[in-house]
Amino acid sequence: MDEKKVVYITGGSKGIGKGMARYLLEKGYKVAISSRNATEIEKAAADLGKIKADILAIRSDVRKQEDEQHAVKTIMDKWGRLDVLIANAGVGIFAPVEELSYEQWNKVIDTNVTGVFNSVKAALDAIKKSKGYIITIASLAGTNFSPKGTVYNASKFAVVGFTQALMLDLRQYDVKVTTIMPGSVTSNFNDHIPSAEDAWKLQPEDIGQIVYDLLKMNPRALPSKIEVRPAKPPVKN
Numbered sequence: 710m711d712e713k714k715v716v717y718i719t720g721g722s723k724g725i726g727k728g729m730a731r732y733l734l735e736k737g738y739k740v741a742i743s744s745r746n747a748t749e750i751e752k753a754a755a756d757l758g759k760i761k762a763d764i765l766a767i768r769s770d771v772r773k774q775e776d777e778q779h780a781v782k783t784i785m786d787k788w789g790r791l792d793v794l795i796a797n798a799g800v801g802i803f804a805p806v807e808e809l810s811y812e813q814w815n816k817v818i819d820t821n822v823t824g825v826f827n828s829v830k831a832a833l834d835a836i837k838k839s840k841g842y843i844i845t846i847a848s849l850a851g852t853n854f855s856p857k858g859t860v861y862n863a864s865k866f867a868v869v870g871f872t873q874a875l876m877l878d879l880r881q882y883d884v885k886v887t888t889i890m891p892g893s894v895t896s897n898f899n900d901h902i903p904s905a906e907d908a909w910k911l912q913p914e915d916i917g918q919i920v921y922d923l924l925k926m927n928p929r930a931l932p933s934k935i936e937v938r939p940a941k942p943p944v945k946n
């Protein structure tokens with residue numbers, strides 16, 4: 710490979726973000742990861758650093774535009790380029806609407822929607838310069854609705870709409886944009902503790918492989934929206 714390409718993954722301390730980071734490190738990319746919790750993100754970077762030293766941990770809350778601007782500046786100061794943004798950080802709250810508080814609504818929308826906007830705005834100049842790639846991690850909840858899903862559905866439908874419009878804006882600059890819409894993935898989402906019972910689900914590295922395949926695709930081809938689901942979920946009785 711020529712000069713190593715640089716990837717920035719938000720929400721990289723665990724789950725899908727950390728799995729994508731691992732996959733891309735193994736494939737020879739430099740990878741920056743961020744999350745709100747400084748201890749957790751440093752711990753994840755120390756763990757991933759056992760694979761390769763090309764890892765950078767940044768504390769950032771995607772809800773704060775200044776945090777995301779600082780994150781991108783930190784990457785540019787260290788590596789001088791940014792080729793790929795993966796806006797992955799997200800939270801889920803599931804409750805009937807009468808039980809959903811204003812605080813819960815704001816937390817999900819601020820993280821899953823405004824957070825993606827903040828990350829994209831912060832990275833835009835660098836990504837245009839590198840003629841790079843922006844990937845958002847939406848969800849099948851961005852196309853299928855479910856009971857108790859009002860705010861999560863609203864946030865992921867918004868991410869899909871935002872990303873597709875962004876794709877139309879940025880392809881004129883040779884910047885590719887894709888949203889990945891996974892079904893169930895083994896992770897710590899919603900305080901889940903992974904166990905052997907998650908074996909049927911997608912694994913975080915499966916999403917890493919999709920990202921890698923996108924990055925390696927012929928420049929003329931752009932899969933702009935990808936639905937991916939477990940191949941054989943348990944049958945519900």
Ligand SMILES: NC(=O)c1ccc[n+]([C@@H]2O[C@H](COP(=O)([O-])OP(=O)(O)OC[C@H]3O[C@@H](n4cnc5c(N)ncnc54)[C@H](OP(=O)(O)O)[C@@H]3O)[C@@H](O)[C@H]2O)c1
Nearest residue numbers: 720722724725744745746770771798799893894896897898
């Ligand atoms: N797991 C699934 O089945 C599934 C399916 C479809 C889509 N997704 C989406 O995939 C993405 C990753 O979720 P996951 O399943 O990997 O969940 P996870 O294991 O809970 O990881 C979420 C990551 O996001 C970070 N995060 C949360 N709020 C943040 C904020 N305000 N600023 C920066 N980082 C923040 C968390 O770290 P801190 O807590 O330290 O900030 C953590 O690193 C989410 O957008 C989720 O909606 C998940």
